[in-house]
Amino acid sequence: MNRGKLVGGAIVGFALIFGIVVYYTQIYAYYEQVDAETVTIRLTPLGGQDAPEPMLATNLQAIDGSSSPLRFRACFDTSESLALLTESYVIHDAAVPLNAPGWFDCFDAARIGADLRDGTALAFLGEAEIADGVDRIVAVYRDGRAFAWHQLNEKFAD
Incomplete structure (x- = not known):
């Protein structure tokens, strides 16, 4: 016994x-904190022939992980207006923010997702194929808050 x-x-x-x-x-x-100076947030111009262009990003906080290209998350502010962004860059209609670890508290995927659905925020294609089958998506609010993450594109998505 x-x-x-x-x-x-x-x-x-x-x-x-x-x-x-x-x-x-x-x-x-x-996950590791990423130094703000090493991250450049870019947006894909309309037409898609030009390379993604850097956007103005201040107060950037970012995390990334070497184990998966989907681990990237960023929170930042931008002074670029939504009107300028919508006239100049590709809007991403299928944006679905992925959850971040709880300790990275500036990124609330559920809130960002709800705001994208109700139009409070708009999502743009940051960089297509930033890794094989993965795109960087950037969500921007009218007040200048912005968030970026990586998500699977049509190559691997359901």
């Missing part, structure tokens, strides 16, 4: 430790 409790306890202990390690790696280990 004691041996069974010992084996059962060892299995539960191992499962608990394994769960903690998996949680830590998914939420913390593979």
